[in-house]
Amino acid sequence: AQRVTQPEKLLSVFKGAPVELKCNYSYSGSPELFWYVQYSRQRLQLLLRHISRESIKGFTADLNKGETSFHLKKPFAQEEDSAMYYCALWKLGGTSYGKLTFGQGTILTVHP
Amino acid sequence: DTGVSQDPRHKITKRGQNVTFRCDPISEHNRLYWYRQTLGQGPEFLTYFQNEAQLEKSRLLSDRFSAERPKGSFSTLEIQRTEQGDSAMYLCASSEDRLRGGYTFGSGTRLTVV
Numbered sequence: 001a002q003r004v005t006q007p008e009k010l011l012s013v014f015k016g017a018p019v020e021l022k023c024n025y026s027y028s029g030s031p032e033l034f035w036y037v038q039y040s041r042q043r044l045q046l047l048l049r050h051i052s053r054e055s056i057k058g059f060t061a062d063l064n065k066g067e068t069s070f071h072l073k074k075p076f077a078q079e080e081d082s083a084m085y086y087c088a089l090w091k092l093g094g095t096s097y098g099k100l101t102f103g104q105g106t107i108l109t110v111h112p
Numbered sequence: 113d114t115g116v117s118q119d120p121r122h123k124i125t126k127r128g129q130n131v132t133f134r135c136d137p138i139s140e141h142n143r144l145y146w147y148r149q150t151l152g153q154g155p156e157f158l159t160y161f162q163n164e165a166q167l168e169k170s171r172l173l174s175d176r177f178s179a180e181r182p183k184g185s186f187s188t189l190e191i192q193r194t195e196q197g198d199s200a201m202y203l204c205a206s207s208e209d210r211l212r213g214g215y216t217f218g219s220g221t222r223l224t225v226v
Contacts, residue, residue: 043219043220044155044205046214086154090212100215104152
């Protein structure tokens, strides 16, 4: 069965420091991975997806199939990055549909 | 179109009562998902609709839970004979076919069973 593990419930860094939020997955198929973010009092929203290979708000994430990881990184954290971050794995349920399986989330706090 | 709307935002009910939640997805989105989230946990999949067809329902979902999407637009999630363990945030999300995994979430309905 597919599983997403985020080993850190809480992560604190100071402004300007690098940050890495860890995500590991288990899945027998070809994985598609995502990061979602929830800022205080806002709804859950998509941050980035690995197939896009994009950088959003300075964040990047690289899929490492050998280590089955999809860690989220930012070289210089900002206070506005403080939020709950969820890693998610897309699983095909049939030929034309699928669903996301979410990790437990990591609360990132960036101190001034 | 203001995104995915969920109603009500909060619901407090007595144990044993039935509750119904509504989700209005983005109009162009044919995929609709329901998730449940408890404190300290990530969203947990409940069920999925493609248009009006319910294509998957979590095995964790008891028979007290039922969901509909009668015309392929809005959806309702009903919980019968609520229990304290049903207390959670219920999230609705929608997406287009081409955006695998790219959900737009609603604000959720927070259910408290007393």
